[in-house]
Amino acid sequence: MLFRILRFVFFVSICLFPSNVLAVQEHGGAEGLLSHELAHLFFAFSVTYLFVKISLSKEKKKSPYRELRMASLFFIIWNVITFVTHISREYMDKSQFQGLYLRVDNMASILWYTGSIVEHIFIVLACWYFLKALYRIKDVTGEPVDLPVNRKEL
Amino acid sequence: MISLHLHIFIDIVGSLAVIYITFQAVRTGRSIALRNRDIIFYRYLYYQAITLFVFASGRAFGHIIKRILLLTDNQDIWALLSPLSGGLNTLTFIAFSLIALMYSNVQDVNRQIDELITERRRYKRLFDYKTKIFDSMYFPAVVISEDYKILDVNRRFVEICKDKNKAELIGKNCYEVTHSSSVPCLSEDHPCPIKKVINEGTTEVVMHRHRCPEGDRIFELHISPVLFGEREVKAVIEICRDITEILKEQAEKERLRKQLFQTQKMASLQTLIAGIAHEFNNLLVGIMGNAELILNMPADAGIRERVEKISSSSQRAAELIKKMLYYQSAVHSEKQPFNLKVFLLDFQKFVHSIKPEEVDVKFILDIEDLIIYGDPQSLNDAFINIVENAFQAMIDGGRLDIEVRKTIQDGKPYVMLAFMDTGEGIAPENLDRVFDPFFTTRDVGSGTGLGLYVAKGVVESHDGKIVVESTQGEGTRFTVYLPYKD
Structure with missing residues (x-):
């Protein structure tokens, strides 16, 4: 129930607060930073939910749940980093970018520079663990599964 | 000032890595989902892989295109594409998030399907178990x-x-x-x-x-x-x-039991007959000798007539004793090789000479010269007994076919002599008794009941066998099998 309410609130929020703001990747115009950041929060919430659900289950240490749990964890971290990076970009001035150089003279530029590098590590790790989970399943079910009985026979 | 070269390098490498990984995830997820169609959780992961690929590749392409456009001084184009890239990015976030939130529902469905599959496996095992028992x-x-x-x-x-x-x-x-x-x-x-x-x-x-x-x-x-x-x-x-074989075995056992009973009965009767005949013959010698002496003495006509009756009755009794003892002599007679065809041609002439007018006799001699080891005289008597028996069964006329040919019985060569008449036949209840001594269905005095008894004894003393088949009202067939050597 709580989840449904939250989900409703997120969607309503996206619709109610359209604004002409910019993000790291220039989420401007009709999209806007706010909706993108809310989507990040929604993403973070859903993968946190996944992480908690798996952590509470008995299978958390077994494949592929172990790998899925790790993927969820890295997705959470990635969301946090990109969320901060998007905001920090808003506090930077365009003049700080000079060709292929960046003038680092405030905290926002440091956070942006660091975040936009580190986020790649976590998104790659998250995707890699997700792929690993699928590989684990494939290892177990590599051969075509011999289903016990044809449904029609039951 | 910090150089952005490393930043750009990591951006491009990281983006390409994510594209590659998520593409592999889609391929693997598809393979798993297709191979395990009943496991909904795998399909769930496959859909997650698709949204992740769309999200990651869209984002990564966005990053790469952005770098290329900015480095080539095309900020205007990037300004146009940027909202599209960002919008797609946001949408795929939401899609992935929504699918991720379905985890519990999917697990519930999956658990139910698992239970169903487990149940199905249990039924399959049970079914196999019952089928194996049925088949075993x-x-x-x-x-x-x-x-x-x-x-x-x-x-x-x-x-x-x-x-x-x-x-x-x-x-x-x-x-x-x-x-x-x-x-x-x-x-x-x-x-x-x-x-x-x-x-x-x-x-x-x-x-x-x-x-x-x-x-x-x-x-x-x-x-x-x-x-x-x-x-x-x-x-x-x-x-x-x-139970076909069991019934056959039972029938065979019954046949052997009857045969044993018959053999024992015949052996006892033969011993009894031989003993009585011998003793009775001794008594007859005394009666007949004294009757002869009285007839040679002077006596009145009345006494003479009575003594003559004693003498003639004694003669008939002696004939009967002779027949009774004939069985012993025939069985133990001297055996010698002789030509069966020649023997049968003589026998044929004899049969034609004694046959009643109202009976037709037909011989089929389908043999070449064949040497048989036996006593032709006793065999002749045996066959005459069978033929006479047939004639007596056809008082009102009929036909007697005598067929002779070679045959194989139990893998051994035999000559088969079949005597087939069209007489009155033998009642089924009498079939087993026709070879018993003194058994006759005729009127008292018209037969001794020793003919077929003697015939059977003679044939068996030649290591042969005699079989009778009859249908009442249609006729009788006596089949004699005599062994011969090629």
């Missing part, structure tokens, strides 16, 4: 519905129906398969107990003759109801026990 039964078994359709058969049943497999048998009418009939078995000698078993719920045991590819077989059928509900019977299980 030594006796053929078949399940038949109330409308005579075959519902199931075990392996043994399929084996006895050599020309059909299980799939061909199921669905067919039982009477078509086991009786080659187009209607259910309703005849009195093959009553079908299926209706009775279904109506009364009892077990029935009946004997049926089934048509099998190798010939007719006799089956003892144990038919039990198959209960579908508490007392609802809609099918029966029929366990078929092939």
Whole structure:
């Protein structure tokens, strides 16, 4: 129930607060930073939910749940980093970018520079663990599964 | 100032890595989902992989295109594309998030499917177990519905129906398969107990003759109801026990028992007859000798007439004793090689000379010169006895066929002599007794009942055998088998 309410609130929020703001990747115009950041929060919430659900289950240490749990964890971290990076970009001035150089003279530029590098590590790790989970399943079910009985026979 | 070269490098490498990884995830997820269609969780992961790929590749392409456009001083184009890239990015976030939130529901569905599969496996194992038991039964078994359709058969049943497999048998009418009939078995000698078993719920045991590819077989059928509900019977299980060989063995044992009884009876009778005949003969010698002496003495006519009657009666008694003792002499007579064809040609002439006018005799001699080891005189007497017996059975006329040809019995060469008359025949209850001494169905005084007894003794003393077959009102056939050596 709580989840449904939250989900409703997120969607309503996206619709109610359209604004002409910019993000790291220039989420401007009709999209806007706010909706993108809310989507990040929604993403973070859903993968946190996944992480908690798996952590509470008995299978958390077994494949592929172990790998899925790790993927969820890295997705959470990635969301946090990109969320901060998007905001920090808003506090930077365009003049700080000079060709292929960046003038680092405030905290926002440091956070942006660091975040936009580190986020790649976590998104790659998250995707890699997700792929690993699928590989684990494939290892177990590599051969075509011999289903016990044809449904029609039951 | 910090150089952005490393930043750009990591951006491009990281983006390419994510594209590659998520593409692999889609491929793997698809493979898993297709191979395990019943596991909804795998399909869930596959959909997650797709959204992740769309999200990651869209984002990564966005990053790469952005770098290229910015480095080539095309900020205007990037300004146009940027909202599209960002919007797609946001949408795929949401799609991935929504799918991620369905985790619990998917797991619940998956658990239910797992339980279903487990249950199905359990049923499959149970089904296999029951099928194996059914197939391991030594006796053929078949399940038949109330409308005579075959519902199931075990392996043994399929084996006895050599020309059909299980799939061909199921669905067919039982009477078509086991009786080659187009209607259910309703005849009195093959009553079908299926209706009775279904109506009364009892077990029935009946004997049926089934048509099998190798010939007719006799089956003892144990038919039990198959209960579908508490007392609802809609099918029966029929366990078929092939008792053909058992019945054959029983018949053979019965035949041997009768044969042994007959042999013992004959041996006892022969001993008794020989003893009585010998003693009686001694007494007759005294009676006949004294009668002769009296007849040679002067006496009145009345005494003479009575003594002559004593003498003639004694003569007849002596003839009877001679016949009784003939069996012993014939059986123990000297045997020598002789030409059977020559013997039979003489015998043919003799038969024609003694045959009644109203009887036709036909000889079929289908043999070449053949040497037999035996006593031609005693064999002649034996065959004459059989022929006379046939003539007496055809007082009102008829036909006697005598066929002689070579044959094989139990792998050994024999000469077969068949005497087939069209007389009155022998009653079935008398067939076993026709070779007994003194057995006759004729009027007292018209036969001694020793002819066939002597014939059998003579044939058996030649290591042969004699068989009688008769149909009352149609005729009788005596078949003599005499061994010969090529």
